Amino acid sequence: MHQGLKRLLSSGAATLLLATAGAVALPTTSANAATSLTNPGFESDGSATATPTGWSTYSAAGQNASSYTEAGGHAGSYRLAHWNAAAYKVETYQYLSGLANGTYTLTAWVRSSGGQNAAYLALRNCGSTEQRTDLPPTANGGWIRLVTSIAVTGGQCTISINSDANAGNWLNVDDLTFTAGSTSVAVKGGDLSSLKKSEDKGGVYKYASGSTGDAMTVLNSNGMNYVRLKVWVNPADGYNTKAQVLAMAKRAKALGMGVLVDFHYSDHWAHPGQQDKPAAWASYSTAQLNTAVYNHTFDVLNALKAQGTTADMVQIGNEINDGMLLPTGSTSNWSALADLLKQGANAAKAVSSSTKVALHLAKGGDLAGTRTFFDNAVANGVPFDLIGLSYYAYWHGPLNDLQTTLDDAAARYGKQVFVAETAYAFTTANNDALENNFLAANVQSGYPATQAGQAANLRDVLNVVEAVPNGRGLGVFYWEPAWTAVAGNGWDPADASSGNAWENQALFDYSNKVTSAASWFKHR
Numbered sequence: 001m002h003q004g005l006k007r008l009l010s011s012g013a014a015t016l017l018l019a020t021a022g023a024v025a026l027p028t029t030s031a032n033a034a035t036s037l038t039n040p041g042f043e044s045d046g047s048a049t050a051t052p053t054g055w056s057t058y059s060a061a062g063q064n065a066s067s068y069t070e071a072g073g074h075a076g077s078y079r080l081a082h083w084n085a086a087a088y089k090v091e092t093y094q095y096l097s098g099l100a101n102g103t104y105t106l107t108a109w110v111r112s113s114g115g116q117n118a119a120y121l122a123l124r125n126c127g128s129t130e131q132r133t134d135l136p137p138t139a140n141g142g143w144i145r146l147v148t149s150i151a152v153t154g155g156q157c158t159i160s161i162n163s164d165a166n167a168g169n170w171l172n173v174d175d176l177t178f179t180a181g182s183t184s185v186a187v188k189g190g191d192l193s194s195l196k197k198s199e200d201k202g203g204v205y206k207y208a209s210g211s212t213g214d215a216m217t218v219l220n221s222n223g224m225n226y227v228r229l230k231v232w233v234n235p236a237d238g239y240n241t242k243a244q245v246l247a248m249a250k251r252a253k254a255l256g257m258g259v260l261v262d263f264h265y266s267d268h269w270a271h272p273g274q275q276d277k278p279a280a281w282a283s284y285s286t287a288q289l290n291t292a293v294y295n296h297t298f299d300v301l302n303a304l305k306a307q308g309t310t311a312d313m314v315q316i317g318n319e320i321n322d323g324m325l326l327p328t329g330s331t332s333n334w335s336a337l338a339d340l341l342k343q344g345a346n347a348a349k350a351v352s353s354s355t356k357v358a359l360h361l362a363k364g365g366d367l368a369g370t371r372t373f374f375d376n377a378v379a380n381g382v383p384f385d386l387i388g389l390s391y392y393a394y395w396h397g398p399l400n401d402l403q404t405t406l407d408d409a410a411a412r413y414g415k416q417v418f419v420a421e422t423a424y425a426f427t428t429a430n431n432d433a434l435e436n437n438f439l440a441a442n443v444q445s446g447y448p449a450t451q452a453g454q455a456a457n458l459r460d461v462l463n464v465v466e467a468v469p470n471g472r473g474l475g476v477f478y479w480e481p482a483w484t485a486v487a488g489n490g491w492d493p494a495d496a497s498s499g500n501a502w503e504n505q506a507l508f509d510y511s512n513k514v515t516s517a518a519s520w521f522k523h524r
Contacts, residue, residue, distance in 0.1 A: 035098045037159065040176040042069045043076045052080065052092075059090040066090040066163070074109040074143050074174040082119075082163040083170040093160040096178065101127075103182040105149045106159060107467070111138045112171040114446030119171050121146060122160040127153030135171055136460035137446025142400030143174075147467045149182040185466045187418060187475025188521040189226030189260065190219055190507070194483040196248060197239045201488040206513045215482040216248075218514050219507065220255045223521030227252040228420075228477045230262040230318065231300055233278035236494040242300045249309040260313040260477070261304070262360075263297060263344060265324055268493055272321040272362050281325070286336060289328055290343045297347035301355070310352050315420070316344035319362040319390055321369070331373070338380035345383045356385040360420045364391025365401035370409055378413065386474065387413065388420030393457060394442035403464045410472035418474040419465055423481075423505040424457035425449045426517070431510050432485040434499025451509070455517035462520060481507035481518070 038054025039045075049069045051057045057067045066088040073079045082090055104123075112119055114137025124130040133148040150157065161173050195203075195215055205215035216227065229248050232240040249259045264270035267278045277284075281292050297316070304311050323330040329337040345357045359377060363369045374387065387409045391402050402419075410417045425438040428449045438449070447453040458478065465473040483489070483502045490498030503510075507518045 035096060037094060037096070037176055037178050041073065041076045041174060042078045042080050043073070045069060047071050047078055055080075055092055055094050057090065057092055060088065066165075067092045072172075076174070079172045079174040080161065081170060081172050082161070082165065084165070084167070086167050087165065089164045091160055091162050092173075093158055095125075095156070095158050097156040099152050099155050099157060100180075101153055101155060102180055103149060103151050104157065104178055105147055105181050105183050106176065106178050107145060107147050108176045109143045109145050109174045110135045110172065111141065111143055113137065113169050114139070115166060116169045116171070117164040117166070119163050119165065119169070121148055121173075122158075122162060123148055123150040124158050124160055126150050126157035127155075133463060134456070134459060136399055136456075136463065138398065138400060139445040140398045140400070142398055144400050144403055144464065145467045146463055147183045149184070183466050183471070185462055185473065185475045187226045187258065187477070188224055188462075189228055189258070189475060189477040190224050190481045191228040191230070191262070191421065191477055191479045192216060192219075192248065192482055193228070193230040193240055193262075194480055194489060196244050197237070198482060198484065198486045198489045201486045203482070203484060203486040203489065204512045205482065205484075205508055206511070208514055208516075210513060215508070216251055216257075217255065219481060219518060219521075220257060222514060222518040223523070224257070224478075224518070225521070226258040226260060226312075226475070226477065228260040228262055230264055232264055232267055232493075233296065234267050234280060236267070237496070239493065242303055245300060246303055246307060246309070249304055249311070250307060253309045258312040259304070259309060260315065260358075261300065261311045262315045262318055263300075264318045265293060265296070265344075270317070270324065271319040275317075275320065275322065275324045275326040275329070277325050277328075286328055286339075289325055290339055293325075293340050294343040294347045297344045298351060301348055301351040305351055311348075311355050313356045313358055313386065314344075314348045315358045315360045315388060316341050316348070316384075318360055320359070321361050321363060321373070331376070334376045334380050338377065338382050341377070341382045341384075349383075357383065358386035358388045358418075358420070359384045360388035360390070362390040362421075363396070363405065364389040364419065364422075365397030365405060367401070367405045367408055370405050371412065374409065374413055385415065387415050387417045389417070390421040390479075391419050391461065392422060393424065393444045393447065394438065399460055399464055402461070403467065406465065406468050406473065410468050410470070416472045416474040417465075417468060419461060419476040421479040422458070422461050422476060423479045423502075424454045424517075425504045426451045426454040426509060426515050427504050429504065429510075431503045432499045434490065434501050436504050437501045438505055449504075451516045454505075454515060455520055458517045459520045459523075478507060480505075484508050484512065485510075
C-alpha cells in the first residue's frame with residue numbers, strides 16, 4: 001500500500017516536498033478540464049507519480065507525497081494510493097466541465113486499511129448537495145466496487161478521493177468511471193417478527209431524543225421502508241402465526257411500508273441444519289406435503305390480500321441451503337425439493353401475480369454454493385423473481401466475497417438480488433442471562449462493537465448492494481432490529497424463561513434508544 005511512497009521519498013522531488021512541511025500546500029491544477037475522466041485507471045504515468053496526469057492534489061502542508069501511484073492495479077498495472085508514515089490529510093481530485101445537466105454515477109474500485117478519521121469518495125461542486133461514499137475496510141486485500149450518484153445542474157462536477165488518516169492508514173482507488181445514470185437501494189427493511197411479542201411482554205422503544213414511540217414508527221422515521229415477517233405453522237407460544245402477520249402487516253402498510261412474508265414451513269426456527277416439518281405434517285406423504293405447502297402459503301397470503309395488505313414479496317422457505325421440510329425436501333433430492341418450492345411459488349402468484357417470489361440462502365459470501373443451489377433450481381424449473389442471501393460479516397466472510405456472490409447471481413440468473421438478513425453488534429456486553437451470539441471474538445477488523453461500528457457495517461453492506469450492476473441490487477433487511485432483552489421474549493417459543501442472544505445486535509441500545517446505525521436507511 002505504500003511501496004510507491006517509499007520510492008517517492010527516495011527521490012529529490014519528494015525530499016523537496018517534505019522539506020517544505022511548514023508551508024501551506026497549494027492545489028496542483030490539472031492541465032485542462034474535460035467532460036470525461038482523464039487517466040481514470042492511473043496508467044498514464046507509471047509508478048511513484050505524486051500527481052497523476054489529469055488529477056490534482058490538495059493536502060495539509062507538505063503532505064502532497066501522501067498521494068501517489070503505485071504498482072498493483074485492479075485491472076491494469078497501477079493504482080492510486082494514499083499513505084504516509086505520519087498522520088495526514090490529502091485529496092486527489094479531478095474537475096469536469098461542459099457536462100450536460102442530469103444525473104451521473106461515479107463508479108470506483110477501492111481498497112482500504114480502515115482506521116482513518118475519514119476515507120471517502122465525493123462528488124462536489126456539481127450544483128446539488130455533495131454526495132459521499134465511505135470506503136469500507138478491506139483487511140483481506142480484496143477490491144470492492146462502490147457507486148455514488150449525483151444530479152449535475154451547472155454543467156460541472158469535481159470527482160474527489162479523500163483521506164483524513166492516522167499514521168500508516170492506507171487506501172487504494174482505481175478504474176473510475178463517471179457516466180450518465182443513477183443508482184439507489186429500493187428496499188431498506190427490517191425483520192420485525194419478534195416485535196409483537198416484545199410489546200406484549202412490556203418492551204419499550206425510544207427515539208434518539210429519548211422520547212418513547214412505537215418501534216416500527218421509530219425505524220420508519222429513520223428511513224426503514226420495508227418489514228419482513230416470518231410465519232410458523234403452529235408455534236408453541238402462539239406468535240409468528242397468520243394472526244400476528246396480519247396485524248403487523250396492517251401497521252406496516254399504514255406507514256407506507258412494504259411487506260415481505262417469510263415462510264419457514266415449520267413450527268419453530270428454520271435455518272441451515274434445521275428444517276423440521278411442522279408437527280401436524282410429520283406423517284404426511286410427499287404428495288400431502290406439496291398440498292400442505294400450497295394451502296398454507298395461499299391461506300396466509302390470501303388473508304393479507306383480503307384485509308387490503310397484499311404482500312409485496314414472499315420467501316418460499318428460510319435459509320434453505322440444505323432444502324426444506326427435511327428429509328423430504330432435501331437438496332440431495334432436487335426433484336422433491338423443486339416440487340415443494342413450486343407449490344409455494346404457485347400459491348403466492350395465485351393470490352397476487354404482482355407479489356415477488358424470493359428464494360433465500362444463508363450464503364452471502366459463498367459463490368460456489370449459491371451457484372450450485374440456483375443452477376439446480378433453474379434446471380428443475382422452479383419459478384422465482386428474486387434471490388435473497390443472508391450476510392453476517394462474522395459468519396460469511398469479507399465484503400468483497402458478498403459483492404462477488406451478489407454480482408454473479410444477478411448476472412447469471414438475470415434476477416434482482418438482496419441481502420435478506422444482516423446485523424452487527426453495537427456492544428459485546430450482555431443485557432440478559434443468556435450469552436449472546438456475537439462475542440468479542442466476532443468483532444471484525446474496521447468495525448468495532450460500538451454504535452459507530454454497527455453503523456459502518458450496515459452502511460457498507462448497503463453500499464455493496466447498491467453497486468450491483470444494472471440496477472439489480474434491490475436492498476437490505478436488517479435482522480430483528482427490535483429484538484431487545486425483554487423477559488418472556490426469548491429464543492425458544494416453548495420456554496417462556498429462555499433468553500435472547502441477539503439484543504446486542506438490535507437497532508435499539510440498552511437504554512432502549514434507537515442506535516445511530518438506523519439512520520443509514522435514510523442515506524441510500
